[in-house]
Amino acid sequence: MNGPGHPASEGRAPAILLVAAAVVLLALMPAWRWMARPLPPPEGYAISAEAFSAKVDAMTARHATGEKTEDGGTVVRPPPGDVYLLASRWRFDPALELEVGRTYRLHVATADVTHGFNFPLGGADFLLVPGHAYVVTLTPAHPGDFAMQCSEYCGQSHSRMKSQVRIVPSR
Amino acid sequence: MPAPDSPVLTASLRGELRGWAALAVAALAVAGIFALLLAFARTPKLQNLLPWPWEQFFFKALVTHVVYSMVVWFLGALGALTVLSTARISGGHPRAGSLGPVGMWTAVAGFALLSTPALLNQGEPSLNNYVPVLVHPLYYAGLGLLGGGLALGVLRLLLNLPGAARIEASDWGVASAGTVFLMALACFGLASALIPPDTGEAAFNERLFWGGGHVLQFVNTLLAMVGWQVLSERTLGEPPVGPRLFAASAAVLVLAVLPAPLFYAAFDVLGREHRDAFTQLLWYGLSLPPAVVLLGALGLTARRRSSLPWRSPAFVGLILSLVLFAAGGVMGFFLGVGDTRTPSHYHASLGAVNLALMALYFSLLLPLLGLPARRDGPVRWSFLLYGVGQILFSIGMFVAGAAGVPRKTAGVEQHLDSFAKYASMLVYGSGGVIAVVGGILFVWLASARLLSRRTP
Numbered sequence: 001m002n003g004p005g006h007p008a009s010e011g012r013a014p015a016i017l018l019v020a021a022a023v024v025l026l027a028l029m030p031a032w033r034w035m036a037r038p039l040p041p042p043e044g045y046a047i048s049a050e051a052f053s054a055k056v057d058a059m060t061a062r063h064a065t066g067e068k069t070e071d072g073g074t075v076v077r078p079p080p081g082d083v084y085l086l087a088s089r090w091r092f093d094p095a096l097e098l099e100v101g102r103t104y105r106l107h108v109a110t111a112d113v114t115h116g117f118n119f120p121l122g123g124a125d126f127l128l129v130p131g132h133a134y135v136v137t138l139t140p141a142h143p144g145d146f147a148m149q150c151s152e153y154c155g156q157s158h159s160r161m162k163s164q165v166r167i168v169p170s171r
Numbered sequence: 172m173p174a175p176d177s178p179v180l181t182a183s184l185r186g187e188l189r190g191w192a193a194l195a196v197a198a199l200a201v202a203g204i205f206a207l208l209l210a211f212a213r214t215p216k217l218q219n220l221l222p223w224p225w226e227q228f229f230f231k232a233l234v235t236h237v238v239y240s241m242v243v244w245f246l247g248a249l250g251a252l253t254v255l256s257t258a259r260i261s262g263g264h265p266r267a268g269s270l271g272p273v274g275m276w277t278a279v280a281g282f283a284l285l286s287t288p289a290l291l292n293q294g295e296p297s298l299n300n301y302v303p304v305l306v307h308p309l310y311y312a313g314l315g316l317l318g319g320g321l322a323l324g325v326l327r328l329l330l331n332l333p334g335a336a337r338i339e340a341s342d343w344g345v346a347s348a349g350t351v352f353l354m355a356l357a358c359f360g361l362a363s364a365l366i367p368p369d370t371g372e373a374a375f376n377e378r379l380f381w382g383g384g385h386v387l388q389f390v391n392t393l394l395a396m397v398g399w400q401v402l403s404e405r406t407l408g409e410p411p412v413g414p415r416l417f418a419a420s421a422a423v424l425v426l427a428v429l430p431a432p433l434f435y436a437a438f439d440v441l442g443r444e445h446r447d448a449f450t451q452l453l454w455y456g457l458s459l460p461p462a463v464v465l466l467g468a469l470g471l472t473a474r475r476r477s478s479l480p481w482r483s484p485a486f487v488g489l490i491l492s493l494v495l496f497a498a499g500g501v502m503g504f505f506l507g508v509g510d511t512r513t514p515s516h517y518h519a520s521l522g523a524v525n526l527a528l529m530a531l532y533f534s535l536l537l538p539l540l541g542l543p544a545r546r547d548g549p550v551r552w553s554f555l556l557y558g559v560g561q562i563l564f565s566i567g568m569f570v571a572g573a574a575g576v577p578r579k580t581a582g583v584e585q586h587l588d589s590f591a592k593y594a595s596m597l598v599y600g601s602g603g604v605i606a607v608v609g610g611i612l613f614v615w616l617a618s619a620r621l622l623s624r625r626t627p
């Protein structure tokens with residue numbers, strides 16, 4: 001690897017050490033394992049954007065608290081069980097309020113293009129591909145506001161595509 | 172006074188070098204002009220003076236600014252360094268010599284096409300990662316010509332490696348950067364072939380430039396490493412690491428990107444694994460080699476601390492580049508968190524690459540063209556302003572991100588929180604302004620020198 005102008009033995013050990021360390025680091029990369037065994041897809045099912053929107057609207061109509069968020073989102077406090085969240089350029093609707101200690105099955109889908117659903121509270125980070133809904137099961141342990149954001153570039157205001165789930169003490 | 176290792180520059184190679192050097196600094200000038208237009212478009216009365224509706228123009232100007240400052244400038248610098256290395260290893264008479272001028276003029280044509288859509292207020296802006304786009308045929312054609320032109324120069328360098336009498340460590344670095352650049356082009360090509368044509372605009376551009384964009388970060392890192400090696404040799408009389416360790420560091424970065432095309436075969440180009448595989452390639456492949464050279468350089472400056480040449484612009488550029496890169500490395504551990512800590516890493520690291528290249532420009536490129544700076548003072552000031560500004564900017568951005576993380580605090584603590592946020596925004600804003608002043612000064616000094624007559 002060295003030019004002929006340099007003595008043959010000078011600095012050989014650190015160079016070999018560096019190459020070995022780099023090879024080990026690269027070998028540890030999880031992507032190699034995925035080549036043999038791809039990541040399991042998130043639990044999901046096929047559904048049209050219209051049918052999914054209808055479910056979101058029905059839930060919103062029944063369980064809206066009457067409050068609005070700063071960005072004009074409707075605050076909804078659904079009972080435990082199936083809850084619905086619609087991603088669209090560039091928002092998540094509605095703004096959910098969930099209770100501590102209850103178990104929810106959060107269905108998420110996109111109304112338009114592919115978005116990314118990054119929601120650390122639900123341990124979720126996957127792509128929302130049009131035509132599919134994905135399900136995240138969660139049982140919140142603590143009250144607070146928990147962020148979600150789009151994690152796949154989806155257009156001009158992608159970086160502002162953020163929302164929160166509010167976890168409140170159970171009644 | 173030419174350095175003992177200065178390459179043999181024939182008139183033809185000198186013309187190529189001048190072309191690439193001009194292209195690089197012109198890229199920064201265009202980026203600066205569009206940055207000013209961005210400021211115009213945001214300022215209430217001034218915005219009406221623009222010939223187009225400012226709301227539409229804003230994102231177009233942003234795309235053009237980013238692509239010239241983050242892509243074209245780096246590639247122009249790589250083009251210039253490629254000419255230098257080719258001249259040096261071939262003794263001034265490279266094999267396949269005509270590839271050089273053809274490549275250089277192809278890239279110049281690409282440069283011109285790339286800025287046309289924005290000036291005509293054409294094309295939908297897409298602010299996707301790495302290479303933002305104006306969706307317009309001329310823009311893609313410009314990118315293609317720029318990349319293809321540089322590829323020709325790189326190919327000529329690689330063709331001249333076998334049988335070369337003497338290859339310096341920095342030439343291995345440049346040849347490695349060129350090889351990695353060719354890998355990035357291969358990724359762009361694979362992506363464009365594999366993405367289904369009916370994919371939406373946002374996803375298409377994001378995934379077209381995702382893999383190759385990651386690989387380009389290896390090119391940028393190699394450019395910084397070459398800069399540290401050369402600047403340290405020139406200002407301290409000794410490189411940060413021995414030639415063999417440097418060549419190994421560069422080779423490791425080439426090794427790391429070799430599997431990149433495999434990702435296109437293994438994973439769906441629109442899927443999540445594809446996205447994460449390239450993110451991991453940066454994590455696992457890009458951290459070690461620059462750290463080795465960086466630590467070598469910091470160790471060397473620590474040993475020489477009593478006799479450091481603080482009056483030398485090249486040394487000031489070197490030390491600020493090292494500090495910024497180290498800061499960026501620390502910030503890199505917070506990559507992926509959804510606040511301003513992620514961009515703070517990119518700003519610090521790319522600022523470090525910029526500084527290394529700015530210092531090389533004045534200590535290597537311009538002197539070889541017979542155009543050394545007339546006075547050191549203004550050059551040193553431009554590096555100092557740019558470097559200190561970038562340090563403040565990225566640290567402020569990092570702290571703002573850390574302070575803005577949703578935390579459950581109440582009462583007094585919450586006020587402290589927002590104070591930290593406010594103070595950090597102030598540091599971040601003023602740092603940005605200082606860095607811009609340094610950048611403008613650099614472009615002014617470099618282009619004035621480039622356009623002047625040779626000093627006899």
Ligand SMILES: [Cu+2]
Pocket residue numbers: 089090114115116150151152153154158161
């Ligand atoms: Cu989105």
